Amino acid sequence: MRQAFDIYRRLLGVQIRSQLQYRVSFSFDLFSAILVTATEFAALALVFERFEQIGGWTLGEVAFLFGLLEISFGIMDMVFGGFDPQDFGASVRHGSFDQIMLRPAHLLTQVLGSQFALRRLGRIVFGAGVLLFAVTVTQLDWTLAKVLYLPLVVTGMVLFFGGLYIVGSTITFWTVESIEAINILTYGGSYLISYPMHIYQNWLRRIFTYLVPAIFLNYYPVLYFLDKPDPFGFPAFAPFLSPLVGVASFVAALAFWRFGVKHYQSTGS
Amino acid sequence: MLSIVHVSKLEKTFHVRRYHQGRWASLQNLVTRRSRLIRAVDGIDFTIEAGELVGYLGPNGAGKSTTIKMLTGLLVPSSGRLIVNGFVPWKDRRHYVARIGAVFGQRTTLWWDLPVIESFELHRHLYQIPTGRFKRNLAEFNDLLELAPFLDVPVRSLSLGQRMRADICAALLHDPELLFFDEPTIGLDVVAKERIRNFIRHINEERETTVLLTTHDIADVQRLCRRVMIIDRGKLIFDGELARLLERFGGHHRLIVDFAESYAEVAVIGAELLSYSDQRAIYRFDRRKITAPALIQAVSERYAIRDLSIEEPDIETTIRTIYEKRLL
Numbered sequence: 252m253r254q255a256f257d258i259y260r261r262l263l264g265v266q267i268r269s270q271l272q273y274r275v276s277f278s279f280d281l282f283s284a285i286l287v288t289a290t291e292f293a294a295l296a297l298v299f300e301r302f303e304q305i306g307g308w309t310l311g312e313v314a315f316l317f318g319l320l321e322i323s324f325g326i327m328d329m330v331f332g333g334f335d336p337q338d339f340g341a342s343v344r345h346g347s348f349d350q351i352m353l354r355p356a357h358l359l360t361q362v363l364g365s366q367f368a369l370r371r372l373g374r375i376v377f378g379a380g381v382l383l384f385a386v387t388v389t390q391l392d393w394t395l396a397k398v399l400y401l402p403l404v405v406t407g408m409v410l411f412f413g414g415l416y417i418v419g420s421t422i423t424f425w426t427v428e429s430i431e432a433i434n435i436l437t438y439g440g441s442y443l444i445s446y447p448m449h450i451y452q453n454w455l456r457r458i459f460t461y462l463v464p465a466i467f468l469n470y471y472p473v474l475y476f477l478d479k480p481d482p483f484g485f486p487a488f489a490p491f492l493s494p495l496v497g498v499a500s501f502v503a504a505l506a507f508w509r510f511g512v513k514h515y516q517s518t519g520s
Numbered sequence: 521m522l523s524i525v526h527v528s529k530l531e532k533t534f535h536v537r538r539y540h541q542g543r544w545a546s547l548q549n550l551v552t553r554r555s556r557l558i559r560a561v562d563g564i565d566f567t568i569e570a571g572e573l574v575g576y577l578g579p580n581g582a583g584k585s586t587t588i589k590m591l592t593g594l595l596v597p598s599s600g601r602l603i604v605n606g607f608v609p610w611k612d613r614r615h616y617v618a619r620i621g622a623v624f625g626q627r628t629t630l631w632w633d634l635p636v637i638e639s640f641e642l643h644r645h646l647y648q649i650p651t652g653r654f655k656r657n658l659a660e661f662n663d664l665l666e667l668a669p670f671l672d673v674p675v676r677s678l679s680l681g682q683r684m685r686a687d688i689c690a691a692l693l694h695d696p697e698l699l700f701f702d703e704p705t706i707g708l709d710v711v712a713k714e715r716i717r718n719f720i721r722h723i724n725e726e727r728e729t730t731v732l733l734t735t736h737d738i739a740d741v742q743r744l745c746r747r748v749m750i751i752d753r754g755k756l757i758f759d760g761e762l763a764r765l766l767e768r769f770g771g772h773h774r775l776i777v778d779f780a781e782s783y784a785e786v787a788v789i790g791a792e793l794l795s796y797s798d799q800r801a802i803y804r805f806d807r808r809k810i811t812a813p814a815l816i817q818a819v820s821e822r823y824a825i826r827d828l829s830i831e832e833p834d835i836e837t838t839i840r841t842i843y844e845k846r847l848l
Contacts, residue, residue, distance in 0.1 A: 254648070261645055272674075349594055350629045354646050355618035402729035414786045516610055518534065 254261030255360045262364025270369050277370065284373030288321055306450035311388035313447065314381050316473050319343075320445040321378025323408035327416070329407065343423055343515075358512060359505075362420075367491040389477060398477055400491070404472040407497030411468055412425045412437060414497075414504030420509035421504075424518075436463065444469040449482050467492040474502035480520055523570035523732050524698055525591070530600035531562040532586050560586040562754030563600065570697070573724045573731045573732040575745035575762070579843045583754040585702070585735050591732070592622050605698055616645060621691035625703035628687055630675045636686045637671040640693060647694035654693060660668040664719050681712035687717065690725060699723070701733045705740055717743050738839060750842065758842075760766040766833055767808070775815055780824035788818045799826075828831055 270277050279373040295317060299310040333339065340363070342348050351361045368432035385391075448456055459465045460483075466490060470503065474481055475490035535555040540548040550773045561583045568574055578584045589595040590602060591615050602609065607616040623809040631637040645656045655755030662668055665685040670678055684704065689843065691699065701720065705713040721744055735741060741748060741762065748765060758765060775791065779799045787793050790810035791803040805815055812830055821824065 258645060261642060265631050265634055265638070265642065269631070272633060287836045346624070346627050347588075349624075350627060352613065353592060353617050353622050353629070354593055356646055400688070516594065 255357050259360045259364050262361065263367050266364070266367035267369060270367075281373045284370050285377050286375050288377040292317060292377075306447045308447045309389070311385050312383035312473075312477055315389065315391075315477060316447065316469055317445045318378050318380075318382030318385055319404065319473065320383060320408065320441060320469055322375055323378075323405045324412060324441050325374035325378055327409040327412040328374070329368055329371040331363065331413040331416045331477050332368045332371075333362040333364065334413070334416040334420045335366070335447070336416065336423055336433060338366065339420035340423035340430060342428045344427070348515075359508075369451035370520065371465075391476065392478060400472070401476070402492045404469070407493035407495075410494075410497035410501040412441060415499040416439075417501075417508050418502040421508050424511045424515040425484050438467050464492070466497050467496050469493075521569045523640070523733040524570045524605055524624065524630055525566070525732070526601065526603040527567070527591075528565045528601045530561055530564050530587070530590065531540045531559065531594065532590060533598045534558045534560055534585075552820070559754045561597075561751075563754040564754075566749060566756060566759055568730060568732065570730055571724070571728045571835075572722070572747060573745055575741040575748040576732055576734045576751070577741065577839065578734075579747055587751065588700055588702055588732075588734060591616060592620065594677075597702065611739065616720040619696055620698045621694070621696035621699065622700040623687055623691045623702065623704055625684065625701075625706040628675065628683060629690055630683070632676050633674055635672045635674055636667065636678070639675065639686070640690060643690050643693050649694050650686045653695070657693050657695065657727075658689075661692060664722060664726060665715070681708050684708060684712070684716065685719075692848055695727075696729065698730045699732070701731065701735075703735055705735065705737050712806065713737070713739070718729070719743060748841070752843065766838060772804050772833055773807055773812065775805060775819075776829050776831065777801045777803070777819055777823075777825055778827040782824045783823055786819075786823060788815070788822070790818065791815055795815055 292314075295313065296310060298305065299313075302307075305313055328335075339348075341352075342365070345363075351358060351365070354361060391397075415433060415437045419430050419437065422429055422433060440459070443451070443455075443459060445464050448459070448466050451459075456466065460467075469486070471481075471490040472493050473479075481489065534557070536558050538556050539545065540552075540554075549833065564583075564587070565812070572687075576584060576587070582603070586595065590597050591604055591609060596610045605616070605619055609616050630636065631642065634642075635787075640658065643649070644651075649657075661740075662671075663689065667685060667689060670682050670686070673682075675683060688704065705716055708716070717740060720731060724731050724744075733740065733744065742756050742772045745762075746761055748758065748760070748762050748766075749756055774794070775841070776785075777800065779786070779801070782799055786801045787797055791805040794802040796803050803815070803819075805812075816828065819828075
């Protein structure tokens with residue numbers, strides 16, 4: 252375990268040094284990452300310019316959802332970049348994954364250490380800015396519990412979406428044709444939960460409650476942070492399920508990953 | 521001697537998907553899945569003793585890569601037994617790969633944007649090589665492979681030959697007992713090829729590292745391997761000394777004679793006349809049937825000879841004939 256961590260740290264060092272070699276390209280990437288997120292947020296703000304509220308929520312309140320998601324997704328994309336299904340699929344096809352299997356270190360450590368896109372910092376920093384804006388305009392009532400819970404909510408989302416990345420990558424052991432389906436879940440899901448979930452049709456919200464419990468990742472915790480009533484009457488612990496949902500989906504994803512590696516060893520893709 | 525590789529009744533079969541053809545093909549492909557069973561490796565047996573240097577040959581698609589992938593633990597056999605260095609390769613991947621080295625000519629294990637020396641340093645940590653041994657090995661390989669001029673150059677800027685040398689060094693820093701080379705000289709120029717061959721010979725002779733080498737370059741085999749194995753259509757069709765292979769299948773030597781005078785007819789018993797013009801005759805003969813001195817004597821008894829030479833059978837032609845005609 253200690254060795255795995257030491258290897259991971261060194262592999263990350265490689266990734267970071269490699270990216271800093273290309274300073275111009277790195278600054279440009281960082282800048283465009285900020286621009287993309289900023290544009291998305293501007294589009295959201297424009298809607299409020301016209302309607303003032305979405306489903307009874309103000310811009311500041313929705314910005315809380317948006318900021319929290321951007322921070323989490325950005326961290327996830329940075330940490331789990333090696334499992335981005337597109338890139339991972341390519342590494343399987345080009346044989347780089349075989350090279351990883353030939354080294355005496357855990358596969359997970361090595362795949363995680365094969366990519367660490369620093370440019371995602373742009374998204375994370377902008378997300379933090381949006382969150383700060385949200386906290387200010389909603390005049391959030393901080394308690395110690397809220398301060399302590401906030402990082403756990405981020406962790407829950409990082410693990411959940413990281414798990415989806417791993418599942419998508421594992422699928423590429425069988426086929427590269429089907430990864431779009433998982434991408435819809437990853438990107439569509441993250442877009443969906445950056446809005447208040449009660450604005451959606453019942454069927455859609457039920458899917459993201461019972462089938463994919465993403466409603467507990469962001470929406471319920473934010474209800475708690477903003478001291479808003481629960482419109483769906485779930486038990487009082489519902490806002491605190493976020494880390495649990497994250498850990499559970501991550502563990503399931505890892506089990507699927509191990510199964511996928513076994514399959515890969517029996518077919519060579 | 522100790523056997524380091526045991527392979528018995530090794531098989532690997534794949535289901536290869538068959539696609540429909542014709543007008544409704546894409547629809548049919550969506551609804552049904554038909555597959556065909558391919559026997560990539562079809563029951564092969566061999567053992568390799570510690571310290572051997574074995575050439576593993578075969579035409580493309582014969583099952584070479586599949587065998588190497590099973591030996592290196594990347595693939596699980598469909599059936600049969602496979603024990604390498606005391607391990608079942610795929611079962612205990614991390615411990616097994618820590619003691620083997622593998623170089624795939626077409627791929628690199630090095631980090632693209634990193635100076636070569638830093639990739640080596642990473643290997644030191646990945647393989648947990650003690651610092652002293654790491655330094656000794658690096659110094660030795662540096663001498664033999666002349667890595668010094670490009671140790672500080674990022675891998676992306678290396679020439680193919682340099683990259684190959686760096687990759688070979690990386691595969692050996694942890695003192696593996698067994699080395700797999702897959703096309704180590706592919707795409708290299710003559711000088712670079714020679715340097716790599718010398719190095720492979722050195723580690724086999726001096727360090728007694730067991731080497732299994734697959735290649736399409738017959739010169740690699742000729743310069744390095746005493747023993748060759750040939751696989752075709754998943755079956756091992758030859759396993760033995762290179763000399764014996766040539767004896768059995770490339771038995772034809774050629775005798776080239778320049779006569780002092782013009783003769784109308786120069787045939788001799790025991791050899792086949794391949795061509796005759798401008799007072800030069802080329803005979804083909806089988807050394808198992810007639811020795812070179814006997815043939816030369818037979819020719820010189822009847823004709824006046826100005827000059828003569830004997831050509832050894834060409835191994836490349838021999839092996840090509842084996843592949844093409846499926847002689848074995």
